[in-house]
Structures are given as C-alpha cells and as structure tokens.
Amino acid sequence: MSRILLLQANPTNSLGATIAKELVTKLEGDVVLRDLMANPVPHITSAYADAIMTRTTTSALDLSEQLIVELEQTDILVITTPVHNFTLPSSLKAWVDHVVRVGRSFGINELGEKGGLLKDRPTYVIVTAGGLFGSPAAQQPDFLTPYMQLALKTIGIHSVEFIMLEGLVMGTEQVSKMTQQARERIVQLSETALTSL
Ligand SMILES: Cc1cc2nc3c(=O)[nH]c(=O)nc-3n(C[C@H](O)[C@H](O)[C@H](O)COP(=O)(O)O)c2cc1C
Numbered sequence: 050m051s052r053i054l055l056l057q058a059n060p061t062n063s064l065g066a067t068i069a070k071e072l073v074t075k076l077e078g079d080v081v082l083r084d085l086m087a088n089p090v091p092h093i094t095s096a097y098a099d100a101i102m103t104r105t106t107t108s109a110l111d112l113s114e115q116l117i118v119e120l121e122q123t124d125i126l127v128i129t130t131p132v133h134n135f136t137l138p139s140s141l142k143a144w145v146d147h148v149v150r151v152g153r154s155f156g157i158n159e160l161g162e163k164g165g166l167l168k169d170r171p172t173y174v175i176v177t178a179g180g181l182f183g184s185p186a187a188q189q190p191d192f193l194t195p196y197m198q199l200a201l202k203t204i205g206i207h208s209v210e211f212i213m214l215e216g217l218v219m220g221t222e223q224v225s226k227m228t229q230q231a232r233e234r235i236v237q238l239s240e241t242a243l244t245s246l
Pocket residue numbers: 059060063064065066130131132133134135136177178179180181182189217
C-alpha cells in the first residue's frame with residue numbers, strides 16, 4: 050500500500066480539504082495528515098538560519114529533519130491550500146522553509162544551480178481561490194502555482210499536478226462548477242496514479 054502525506058493548509062470543513070480527502074480516498078493509501086492550520090509548523094528561528102548558513106548540524110534543525118524524513122517516507126504527496134494574497138498561506142510557506150534545506154533536500158553545484166536530493170513522487174496540489182485565479186479571465190497574478198512548482202522541483206519533486214478551484218466567492222453556481230470539475234479531474238488523476246504505481 051502506498052504512503053500518502055496530506056498537507057492541509059485550509060480548514061477541515063473547507064472545499065479544498067473536502068476535495069483532498071476525496072482524492073486520498075481514491076488513491077487508496079495509508080494517509081498521514083499534517084494539518085498546518087490546526088497544528089502550524091513554527092516559523093524558522095535565527096538559530097535555524099545560523100545552522101543553515103554555517104552548514105552546522107544543531108538541534109535547531111530537528112523539526113526540519115523530522116519534516117523531511119516524513120516527506121521521504123511518502124510515495125504520494127497531496128497538498129491542499131487556499132490562495133492568500135496572491136500566493137500560498139504563511140502556514141504552508143513555513144513548511145517549505147523547513148523542508149527546502151540546502152545540503153539536505155537540495156544541493157548547489159559550482160555554477161550555483163540548485164538540484165533536488167529527494168526522489169520524485171506523484172504530487173497533487175489542490176488550490177482554492179476566492180476570485181478567479183490562474184485562468185485567462187483572472188484579474189490577479191498567480192504567485193502560488195509557479196512558486197510551489199519551483200520549490201518542489203528544487204528538492205527533486207517534478208511530477209506535480211495542480212487542481213484549481215477558483216472564483217469560490219462568486220456564487221453557488223461557480224462553486225458547483227468548480228467542485229464538479231475538480232471531482233472529474235481527481236478521478237482521472239487517481240486512475241492514472243493507480244496504474245503507474
Ligand atoms: C487572508 C486571506 C487572503 C486571501 N487572499 C486571496 C487572494 O489574494 N486571491 C483570492 O482569489 N482569494 C483570496 N482569499 C480567499 C480564499 O482564497 C478563499 O476563501 C478560498 O476559497 C478558501 O478556500 P477553502 O474554502 O478551501 O479554505 C483570501 C482569503 C484570506 C482569508
């Protein structure tokens with residue numbers, strides 16, 4: 050059975066969390082839930098920054114190590130996140146700051162290029178937005194999907210699919226449309242995942 054890490058950055062009763070739950074059920078694995086809203090990962094400390102910059106291993110890196118090992122032990126990563134001010138919420142960014150760690154989850158070559166040290170794995174990012182977000186009609190920039198793609202690629206995770214639910218404050222018709230589209234997409238994605246695992 051595959052191991053799934055579900056990183057949840059929105060409330061348990063939110064649409065994003067609901068779709069994520071449906072997706073992990075379809076993926077038929079053992080799920081570890083990391084609820085970043087109920088139990089936020091703390092922001093990094095100056096001791097953490099010092100340890101990173103001086104490349105020394107201290108207890109300031111313990112949580113980072115725990116989160117990286119948790120990720121390493123999973124076959125599939127599912128992230129559910131709302132859009133906050135055009136990008137990811139700070140709760141998810143705090144996780145990124147602990148997991149994207151030089152010398153541990155990525156290296157830098159002599160040309161200054163960063164390369165991932167973790168293995169690739171199927172990753173699904175469910176994004177919920179109040180306004181139109183990411184589609185051609187959107188009247189706001191999307192700093193979330195390119196950022197998450199780059200952060201994950203930096204540590205070696207290239208197989209990333211985004212499931213977008215946008216315009217969720219635009220009325221029940223839009224919410225129904227987005228929900229239906231997301232459900233169709235997760236059926237398709239989970240079928241592909243189950244045949245390739
Ligand atoms: C602090 C905050 C900032 C937000 N910023 C944006 C934004 O920049 N763009 C947007 O479309 N929606 C924004 N929203 C709306 C959320 O993206 C929206 O409520 C989202 O659909 C919540 O999804 P959920 O029900 O899955 O948690 C913001 C909401 C909050 C609370």
